[in-house]
Amino acid sequence: MKQQTLVKIKSRINNWGKGKADxxxxxxxxSRGRSxxxxxxxxxxxxxxxxxxxxxxxxxxxPRLWHPMxxxxxxxxxxxxxxxxIGQTFVLILAGIDLSQTSVMAMSSVVGAVVMTSSVDPVLxxxxxxxxxxxxxxxxxxxxxxxxxPAGILAMLLVGLIIGFLNGFSxxxxxxxxFIVTLVSMMLFSAMAIxxxxxxxxxxxxxxxxxxxxxxxxVVSMSMVIAIVLAIVAxxxxxxxxxxxRLYAVGINTTASEISGVPARRTIITAYMVSxxxxxxxxILYSSRLEMGRPTLGSTLxxxxxxxxxxxxxxxxxxxxxxxxxxxxVFFFIILANSLNMLNLSFYVIDMVKGSVILVAALLDVARSxxxxxxx
Amino acid sequence: MQDIVFAYKDITKRFFGVRxxxxxxxxxxxxxxxxxxxxxxxxxxxxxxxxxxxxxxxxGQMYLKGSPYTPENPLDAACAGIEFIHQELNLFTNLSVAxxxxxxxxxxxxxxxxxxxxxxxxxxxxxxxxxxxxxSPSMLVENLSPGERQLVEIAKALYSDADILLFDxxxxxxxxxxTENLFSIMRKLKDEGKSxxxxxHILSDVIELVDDIVILRDGQVMGGGPIEDFPVNRMIxxxxxxxxxxxxxxxxxxxxxxxxxxxxxxSETGMVRDxxxxxxxxxxxxxxxxxxxxxxxxxxxxxxxxxxxEGSISIHGETLPKRNPQESIKRGLxxxxxxxxxxxxxxxxxxxxxxxxxxxxxYSARVTRLxxxxxxxxxxxxxxxxxxxxxxxxxxxxxxxxxxxxxQKVVIGKWLLKDPSLLIMDEPTRGIDxxxxxxxxxIMEHLxxxxxxxxxxxxxxxxxxxxxxxxxxxxxxxxxREFEREEFSQENIMRIAFRxxxxxxxxxxxxx
Numbered sequence: 001m002k003q004q005t006l007v008k009i010k011s012r013i014n015n016w017g018k019g020k021a022d023x024x025x026x027x028x029x030x031s032r033g034r035s036x037x038x039x040x041x042x043x044x045x046x047x048x049x050x051x052x053x054x055x056x057x058x059x060x061x062x063p064r065l066w067h068p069m070x071x072x073x074x075x076x077x078x079x080x081x082x083x084x085x086i087g088q089t090f091v092l093i094l095a096g097i098d099l100s101q102t103s104v105m106a107m108s109s110v111v112g113a114v115v116m117t118s119s120v121d122p123v124l125x126x127x128x129x130x131x132x133x134x135x136x137x138x139x140x141x142x143x144x145x146x147x148x149x150p151a152g153i154l155a156m157l158l159v160g161l162i163i164g165f166l167n168g169f170s171x172x173x174x175x176x177x178x179f180i181v182t183l184v185s186m187m188l189f190s191a192m193a194i195x196x197x198x199x200x201x202x203x204x205x206x207x208x209x210x211x212x213x214x215x216x217x218x219v220v221s222m223s224m225v226i227a228i229v230l231a232i233v234a235x236x237x238x239x240x241x242x243x244x245x246r247l248y249a250v251g252i253n254t255t256a257s258e259i260s261g262v263p264a265r266r267t268i269i270t271a272y273m274v275s276x277x278x279x280x281x282x283x284i285l286y287s288s289r290l291e292m293g294r295p296t297l298g299s300t301l302x303x304x305x306x307x308x309x310x311x312x313x314x315x316x317x318x319x320x321x322x323x324x325x326x327x328x329x330v331f332f333f334i335i336l337a338n339s340l341n342m343l344n345l346s347f348y349v350i351d352m353v354k355g356s357v358i359l360v361a362a363l364l365d366v367a368r369s370x371x372x373x374x375x376x
Numbered sequence: 377m378q379d380i381v382f383a384y385k386d387i388t389k390r391f392f393g394v395r396x397x398x399x400x401x402x403x404x405x406x407x408x409x410x411x412x413x414x415x416x417x418x419x420x421x422x423x424x425x426x427x428x429x430x431x432x433x434x435x436g437q438m439y440l441k442g443s444p445y446t447p448e449n450p451l452d453a454a455c456a457g458i459e460f461i462h463q464e465l466n467l468f469t470n471l472s473v474a475x476x477x478x479x480x481x482x483x484x485x486x487x488x489x490x491x492x493x494x495x496x497x498x499x500x501x502x503x504x505x506x507x508x509x510x511x512s513p514s515m516l517v518e519n520l521s522p523g524e525r526q527l528v529e530i531a532k533a534l535y536s537d538a539d540i541l542l543f544d545x546x547x548x549x550x551x552x553x554x555t556e557n558l559f560s561i562m563r564k565l566k567d568e569g570k571s572x573x574x575x576x577h578i579l580s581d582v583i584e585l586v587d588d589i590v591i592l593r594d595g596q597v598m599g600g601g602p603i604e605d606f607p608v609n610r611m612i613x614x615x616x617x618x619x620x621x622x623x624x625x626x627x628x629x630x631x632x633x634x635x636x637x638x639x640x641x642x643s644e645t646g647m648v649r650d651x652x653x654x655x656x657x658x659x660x661x662x663x664x665x666x667x668x669x670x671x672x673x674x675x676x677x678x679x680x681x682x683x684x685x686e687g688s689i690s691i692h693g694e695t696l697p698k699r700n701p702q703e704s705i706k707r708g709l710x711x712x713x714x715x716x717x718x719x720x721x722x723x724x725x726x727x728x729x730x731x732x733x734x735x736x737x738x739y740s741a742r743v744t745r746l747x748x749x750x751x752x753x754x755x756x757x758x759x760x761x762x763x764x765x766x767x768x769x770x771x772x773x774x775x776x777x778x779x780x781x782x783x784q785k786v787v788i789g790k791w792l793l794k795d796p797s798l799l800i801m802d803e804p805t806r807g808i809d810x811x812x813x814x815x816x817x818x819i820m821e822h823l824x825x826x827x828x829x830x831x832x833x834x835x836x837x838x839x840x841x842x843x844x845x846x847x848x849x850x851x852x853x854x855x856x857r858e859f860e861r862e863e864f865s866q867e868n869i870m871r872i873a874f875r876x877x878x879x880x881x882x883x884x885x886x887x888x
Contacts, residue, residue, distance in 0.1 A: 240747055242740040249733055252722040259681060259719050260733045260790065261705040319724055 042368060047312055047328040051335060062342050070338070075219070078334045079227035080285040082327060084301070085308045086234045087278025089326045090271045092309055093238075094251045095318025096171060096178035098272060101279040101305060103189035104163050105298035108156040108283035110193045113202035113293020116152035116209060118143045124200045139204065149208045156280050163189060164276025168269030193295040202293035213289040223285045230281065235323040247271060251318035307354065308333040311361040313368075333357075379406040380442070381571045382427075382458075382540055387436035389422055389595075396422045397595040399436070404540065409562065409572045411582040411603065414592030414615055415809035420575050423592070424542055428460055429453040454480075458540045459533035467517050467525055467532075474500040474513035477532045503531045507561055523554030530561065541565065542573045545807065547581060551666050551835075559585055577809060579608055591615055616811045623814060624842035625821050627660075635693070636708075636798050636829035639678070642687035647673045648853045651687070655798060655829040660820060662840035663833045665850030665873050671833045672714060673853075675800050678831075679711040680704040691798065705734060708797035712787050712804050714833070716780075720787040723776040727767055730775050730786050731756040735793040759789045764815060781812025788819060799823060802833045817843055837866055849873050 040046060058065055084101055091098045114130060117140040125131050134141055142148040163185060170181040215222040238244040249257040250264050258264045279298075286297055312329025314321035336357060340350045382404040389397040397419045404410050414420050425431040427438065429447030438445045440456055447453045467476050474496050483495040500513035509527045517525060526546055533541055543562070547555045562572060562585065576582050582589065583603060590600040591614040598614040599606070606614075612623070637655040642648060648670040655661050663671045676682040678689060680701045689696045691707045701711075713719040722730055732739070732752045739752040756770060763785045767773050775786055784804060791799065801820070805813045820843060824830055834840050840847050847859045849872045856872045859865075 236746075240749070242736050242745040242747055245729065245732075245736055245747060248725070249722055249729070252724050253718075255719050256722060257733070259679070259701060259711060259713060261702045262733065263702060319722075 038371065041364075042371060044313070044322070044325065045328070047325070047332055051328065051332045054332070054335065054339075058339050062339060064342060065339065070342070072219075074334055074338050076213075076221065076223065076289070077338070078330060079221070079223040080282040080289075081301070081304055081308065081334065082227050082330045083230055083285065084279050084282035084298075085305050085326050085330050086231060086323060087275040087282075088305050088309055089234075089314055089321045089323065090238075090247065090274045090278075091178070092314045092316060093247050093318060093321045094268060094271050095316075096268070096271070097182060097306070097316070098164075098167065098275040098279075099179070099182040099302065100163060100167060100185040100189065101275060102298040102302050103186045103193065104160050104276050104279035105283040105286065105301070106193035106295055107163065107189045108159045108280040109287045109293045109297040110197055110202065110295050111159050111293075112152045112156035112284070112287060113205060114140045114196075115142050115155045116140055116148045116205050117202050117293070118148075118204045118206065120202060120204070125198070128196060128198045128200075130196055140202075148206050152206075152209065153284060156284055157277060160276035160278070160280025160283075161273050162276070164273035164279075165269060167276070168272030171272065172265040172268035190296075190299065197293075197295045199295055201295070203291065205287070205291060205293070210288055210291055213285065223289075226281065226285065230278070231323055231327060238321075238323060243267065243270060248319055251320075303354070303358070304333060304337075307358040307361075310358055310365070313361075313365060315365060315369075316362075380404070381406045381440070382445075383439040384423070384427075385437045385439065387423070387426060387433045387438070389419075389426065389431065389433050395595055397426075397433075400592075400595070400597055401436075402590045402597060402600055404571050404573060405588070406571050407566055407569045408587040409566055409574055409585055411586035411589040412573055412575045412592065413577070413579070413582060413589065413611060415811055418592040418615070418809075419595040420592060421544075422595075424460070424544065424573075424575070427453065427458060427542070454536065454538075457538045458542070459536060459538035460542045460544065461526070461529050461533055461546055462544050467528060469518035470516065472514045472516055473504070473511060473520070473528055473531075476517055476528055477503065477513075477535050479532070480536065499535075500531070503535060507531055507534075508557055521554075523550045523557075526550060526554070526558065527561070530558075534565075538570070540571050540573070542575070544575045545577065546574075547576065547578060555581070577807070579611060579810075582611075583608065612810060615809075623810065624839065625814070625818050627821060627843065627845075628825060629845070637678075637689070637691055637831070638693075639689045640687050642674070642677065642684055642689060644673075644677065644682075644684040644686075646853075647682075648677070648684070651855055653848060653855065653858075655831055657797075657827045657829055658824050659846070660824050660830045660832055660844045662844035662847040663831065663850060664835075664837060664840055664847055664869060666835075668852075669850040669873070670853035671850050672802055674850075675711065675802055675831065675833060678704075679709055679800060681711075705794065708795075710734075710791035710794060710796035710799045712784075712791065712799070712801045714802040714806065716783055716787055721775050721783060724774060726769075726771055727760070727765075727773055727775055727778075727786055728753060728756055728770040731759065731770070731789045731793060734790050738794075755793060756789070759792050760785075763789050763792070763819065765789065779809075779812075781808040781815070784808055784812065784816065788816070792823075796828060798829045798831065800831045800833070803835065804832075805834070805836070805839060813839075837869060841866065841869075 040049060043049070055065070064070060084105070088098055088101060114134050117135075119137075119139045120135055122137060125135055128135060138144065140148075142151045145151070167178070167182050167185055170176045171178045212222050238247065246257065246262045246267050249260070249262055250267050254264050283297060287293055290297075308329040309321070309326055310316070310329070311332055312325035312327070314325055314329070333354075336354065337350065340353055345353075380403045383402070385401050387397055387400040388395070400419070400423060402410075412420055412423070422431065426433050427447075429449045429452045445456065447456065468479070471479075477500050478496055482491045483499070484490060485492045497513045504511065504513065507527050507530060509524060509531070511520065511524060517528065520528065530541075546558060550558065559581075562574070566572060574582070574586055586603050588601065589603050589606050589611070591598045591606075591611060593615055599610075634657045635654060636657055637653075639651055639653055642651040651674060653661075663674075665671050673682065677684040680697070680699050680703065683699050691709065694707065696707060696709075697703045704711075717723060722733070736747060736752075739749075740747045753770065760767070760770060765785045766782050767778060775783055778786065788804070805816050808816070817839070820830055820832070832840065832844060841864045845861055847864065847869060849856045849859065849869055851873055859869060
C-alpha cells in the first residue's frame, strides 16, 4: 500500500519534472539572449561598440565620412578635446567637477601669445591694460628672442597649474563645493582673458609654435603624438601609481581615506592642477591650429568635455572612471558632431541632438549601476 | 489555532542558484514576541524581506491570520499591518519628529492640500507620551540621540496601527538605559495584543525579552520553541553548528613592561578632561563607558583625526604631532573606527584596494611612485588567509558584498599590513555574528601575544572583562577609575560608569 503511493508520487514527480524541463529550456533561450544584451550593456567597451555600429549605419548614408580630408578633420578635432577631457576625468573621479577648464584655455592662449607674439597692431591694442609693459610695437615679452617658444609654452602650462591650484586649494582647504569654486574661476578668468586683450586676437606667433599643428607624417600628427602620450601617462598614473590609487579612494570615501592615512587634501589639489594642466596643453594645440592667441578660446567647449566623459561612462558621483572610457567617449562625441555637420543640420539642431545623447548616456549610467547592484 | 497571526510555510529562496532559504516554516502567535537569531548570512534579512514584499519566495506560502498572503511590494505589507523597524533608521533627519511620524498620511485641512499642523502635533504628542519619549513633536530629528530616533521610528510604525512589528537589531546603537526603556515599551505593545518579531545578536537581550525563539542556520530552521527550552549554550550550538564551550578565547598574560602609549593631561573643552593613561606592549586595555562618555572622542584625538587643546601624547617616548593621521600611522598607530561603512571602508572598491590602502606608500617605488601590485597582492593574500577572510576574489569582489564580520576583517587586515605597535579598536564586534566575534577576539589575543598594545573600546562589558588586562572606566569626558584584571566586577564597573545615573535608573524602573 505504502509503496504504491510512493510509486505514484514518484511518477508524478517525474512527469512534473519533464513539463518543467521544457519550460526551462525555453527560459534558458530567453535568458541567454537577455544575458548577452546585458553583457554588452555592462561591458566597458559598450561605447566603442556603439560607435562602430553608428559608423556602420552611417556609411551608406554619408559616404563622405570616409574621405581622407574628413578623417583628418575628425582626428584634428579629437586630439585637443581628448587632452582636456582626460584632465576633467581626474576631477570627476574625485566626485568633483572643473567648470573652469575653458577659462584656463582662454587665459593660456592669451598669456602664451603675449609672451610669444612678434608684432601686434598698435591700433587694436593701445587700450589693453597690457600695452606698454607686456605688449609694445615690438611685439610680446619675448617676441624677438629665440627662446620665445619654450618661454611661451612654459607660461601657458603655468597658467593651467596656477588656476588649477587655486581651484584645488579652495576645494580642499576651505572645503568649498567644487561647483561654485570652478564656476567662479570660470567667470573670473574668462572675463580676464577678454579684458586683457580688449577682446582682440593676438596674431604673429612664432613659426616654430605653429609647426606643432602643422607637423604631419601621413595620419600621424604632432597633436596626435602629444595626446596619445598624455593618455598613456594618465592611464598609468590612474592605474599604477600611488596618486592614482589614492585618487579613487578619496573619490569613493574621503573620510575613510583620511583615516587610512591618505593625504586627501594634497590629492585633491593635485587633481585640480592636473585638470588645469591638461586644459593648458589643449590650449597649446588649439592656439597653434588657429595661429593666434584667442581670448574666447574654448568658451563653447565645456559641454563637449563633460559630455564626452559622461558618454564614456565616467560617473559624476565619483570613484569611477578610466582613461580608456574617456577616449571612447571623446571618439563617439566627435564622430557624432562630425556626422551631424555633414548632414547639413543647423547649429541648433546639432546641439539638441548632442544634449539628448548626453542625457541618454547619463540614464544609461544609472541603468548600468542598477543592474550591477541587482547582480551583487 | 486562531491566535496565529502569521505563518511561513516551506519558504525556499535562491539567489542566482545559491540557496538562501530552504523550506523555512514557523509561526508567530498573537500577543507574543518571537526572537529570530542566527549568524550573519543565515537568512534572517531575506526572510524579513520576503515578509515585507521586497523579495518573492521561489517556493512556499505565507499566511496572514489564516489566509494566504502574497505581497507584491512593501506597500502591500504596510497595508496588511506589517511594519519594520530597521537596524539602520529610515528617518529624514532634516524634518521634524511629527513630520517623520506622519510622512505617509499627513492630516489635511478639509479637502485642501494644506497640512493641518495642529492635528499633526496633537496626535504625535499622544503617541510620544505613550512611548515615554519626552520630546517636542516639532523638534528636528537630527537633534535627537540614537535612542530617541529609534523610538520615533517605532512611533511611526505604531501610527499606522500595525499588528505585526519587526525589529531588526534595534539596540545596537542604544545605551543600557534606552534599551531598558525600549524593552518595556515592547512588552507593553505585546500586552496590547501586537505581535513582534525581534532579530538580535545579543543573546542576553533575547532571553530577557522574547517568548518564543527560532534559530536559523544557512537558511534552515535549526530549532525553535518556547525560550525556556533554549539555554544560551544550546542557542549558540544551533546557530554556529559547532561547540563553543567558551565564547572568549583564553588570555595568556603577555604584557611586558615596555611603554607604548602615554598621554599627559589631554583636554579639550566639552569633550575630554585631563586624560592620563598608559598602554604597554602586549597589553589589552579596555575603555568602558556610556555613549558620549568621551571614549570615542579621545580615540579620535589620539589618532590625530580630531584636535585637542592641552596635553601631549607620546608613542614609544616620542611626542606625537597633533591632527595628523599620516604621522600617527608612521609611528605605528592603527585605528579601527566604530562605523566601518562611513569611516573604515571603501564600500564600492574591491577588497584588495581596501586592504592595501594604508600601506600603499610602502609598496610604491621611490621616484615614479608606481605601486608594486604583485607584492601587495601577495602580502594582502597572506593577511586575508591568516584572518580567515571568506571571499571569492580579493581583486574583483567589492567589500559591500561581504558580510559584516568579513567586512570587519578587511578593516583589521588593512592595519595588520602595517604591523602596528598600538591598535585602537572602537567597538570592533558591533553588528557581527557570534562566530566572527570569536575570531576577532582570537586575532586580538594573537596580536597582543606578539607585543601589540591594544586599546579596546566597547559597550559590552562581558567582552571587556574576558579580553582585557585593565579596564578604564569613563564618564562624561573623564577617566573615573582603572580596574586591574583581579578587581574586575561587572557591578562595580557599571556603578562607576553610571555615576549617579545608576540609582536614577533603578528608581525609574521600580516606578514603572
